[in-house]
Amino acid sequence: xxxxxxxxxxxxxxxxxxxxxxxxxxxxxxxxxxxxxxxxxxxxxxxxxxxxxxxxxxxxxxxxxxxxxxxxxxxxxxxxxxxxxxxxxxxxxxxxxxxxxxxxxxxxxxxxxxxxxxxxxxxxxxxxxxxxxxxxxxxxxxxxxxxxxxxxxxxxxxxxxxxxxxxxxxxxxxxxxxxxxxxxxxxxxxxxxxxxxxxxxxxxxxxxxxxxx
Numbered sequence: 097x098x099x100x101x102x103x104x105x106x107x108x109x110x111x112x113x114x115x116x117x118x119x120x121x122x123x124x125x126x127x128x129x130x131x132x133x134x135x136x137x138x139x140x141x142x143x144x145x146x147x148x149x150x151x152x153x154x155x156x157x158x159x160x161x162x163x164x165x166x167x168x169x170x171x172x173x174x175x176x177x178x179x180x181x182x183x184x185x186x187x188x189x190x191x192x193x194x195x196x197x198x199x200x201x202x203x204x205x206x207x208x209x210x211x212x213x214x215x216x217x218x219x220x221x222x223x224x225x226x227x228x229x230x231x232x233x234x235x236x237x238x239x240x241x242x243x244x245x246x247x248x249x250x251x252x253x254x255x256x257x258x259x260x261x262x263x264x265x266x267x268x269x270x271x272x273x274x275x276x277x278x279x280x281x282x283x284x285x286x287x288x289x290x291x292x293x294x295x296x297x298x299x300x301x302x303x304x305x306x307x308x309x
Contacts, residue, residue, distance in 0.1 A: 100126055100128065102158075115207070143252055249308065
């Protein structure tokens with residue numbers, strides 16, 4: 097897994113990178129502290145799996161950066177990681193195309209869960225953010241979609257799916273894509289969840305039916 101962090105606070109970025117190293121499958125993490133650097137990193141590295149974006153950047157709104165990512169890298173999911181716990185900010189982020197919204201005050205397990213769900217094609221809204229009437233926590237939400245459209249898979253997940261269609265083992269896929277076997281397993285689990293299938297054969301059949309491979 098490869099993650100891009102966009103946040104203007106170097107100390108926070110370093111702490112977040114250390115935190116992400118505690119995930120079950122240790123990701124490769126690259127940080128960008130400005131809007132321009134974020135775009136440059138996204139252009140340079142075409143294999144990011146997910147973006148963690150601060151909502152409040154010094155010279156530009158995180159929503160503006162989100163819009164640019166949705167336009168230029170539509171298959172790259174973005175999670176807003178913000179100091180704001182305002183439900184309005186969360187809703188604006190999800191409406192703008194974010195696949196998740198996690199307050200910076202959340203526990204590390206919350207962030208890990210958000211990443212896992214988003215990688216599986218679902219939206220995530222932290223339980224710290226209450227519903228409009230304040231009665232109950234807002235649950236993770238299924239990813240929005242339009243009838244007839246295939247579920248969203250990241251570029252890396254699409255690559256893994258194509259290798260599954262070749263009936264390759266996890267080890268072979270890992271070698272050809274220069275990934276750890278654990279990372280390949282993570283992608284396969286996410287593919288199963290996104291496609292609503294239980295095994296490789298079903299994933300390949302569904303992928304072909306949807307025109308993904």
